[in-house]
Amino acid sequence: DTGVSQDPRHKITKRGQNVTFRCDPISEHNRLYWYRQTLGQGPEFLTYFQNEAQLEKSRLLSDRFSAERPKGSFSTLEIQRTEQGDSAMYLCASSLQLDTQYFGPGTRLTVL
Amino acid sequence: AQSVTQLDSQVPVFEEAPVELRCNYSSSVSVYLFWYVQYPNQGLQLLLKYLSGSTLVESINGFEAEFNKSQTSFHLRKPSVHISDTAEYFCAVTRSNSGYALNFGKGTSLLVTP
Numbered sequence: 669d670t671g672v673s674q675d676p677r678h679k680i681t682k683r684g685q686n687v688t689f690r691c692d693p694i695s696e697h698n699r700l701y702w703y704r705q706t707l708g709q710g711p712e713f714l715t716y717f718q719n720e721a722q723l724e725k726s727r728l729l730s731d732r733f734s735a736e737r738p739k740g741s742f743s744t745l746e747i748q749r750t751e752q753g754d755s756a757m758y759l760c761a762s763s764l765q766l767d768t769q770y771f772g773p774g775t776r777l778t779v780l
Numbered sequence: 781a782q783s784v785t786q787l788d789s790q791v792p793v794f795e796e797a798p799v800e801l802r803c804n805y806s807s808s809v810s811v812y813l814f815w816y817v818q819y820p821n822q823g824l825q826l827l828l829k830y831l832s833g834s835t836l837v838e839s840i841n842g843f844e845a846e847f848n849k850s851q852t853s854f855h856l857r858k859p860s861v862h863i864s865d866t867a868e869y870f871c872a873v874t875r876s877n878s879g880y881a882l883n884f885g886k887g888t889s890l891l892v893t894p
Binding site for chain 2: 699701703708709710711712713716724726759761763768769770771772773774
């Protein structure tokens with residue numbers, strides 16, 4: 669059990685560019701979650717997968733955001749045409765049982 | 781939809797003093813409750829959780845929280861804090877009949893000084 673990993677840890681981009689983040693959950697965890705955390709706030713739910721199926725999306729997830737989990741293992745979160753308001757820490761979590769979510773270290777996005 | 785209120789954004793306390801971090805939630809359905817901790821420059825870690833059964837739950841490092849359904853609270857307590865407890869603490873709630881996405885409070889920054 670190596671824990672949840674996320675790549676990259678930091679990303680700096682210019683406004684209007686596309687970015688993609690990767691999350692590798694704990695192996696055999698069938699549920700995977702994406703959250704966003706801004707300074708001084710708690711994490712906010714974005715979307716959730718059970719295996720490869722995306723089952724729930726927050727209203728925070730605008731059309732510029734897309735997430736995939738093609739084989740039910742790793743997941744990617746893409747943001748198109750980034751805006752300065754997208755600057756945040758993007759967190760991934762995974763779980764096996766329907767309670768405890770294990771979080772990765774996060775990807776810090778800075779949009780200039 | 782359920783929501784979480786952490787009443788204190790910052791709690792300064794001296795080492796070996798007791799501390800209580802307050803958390804209230806609102807929900808019309810049964811919930812699961814969690815406290816997560818985020819140490820400086822580290823990711824979120826589960827501290828303790830309430831799913832069912834005994835309303836008093838404990839962590840391995842001396843924290844405890846009590847689920848109070850009538851007051852819709854899940855306050856976190858420790859009788860004697862250490863410098864190493866300095867961290868950001870997040871209370872979270874999830875519905876027992878959903879995909880279990882967590883709703884977090886804004887966090888409480890616990891600062892323990894000598």
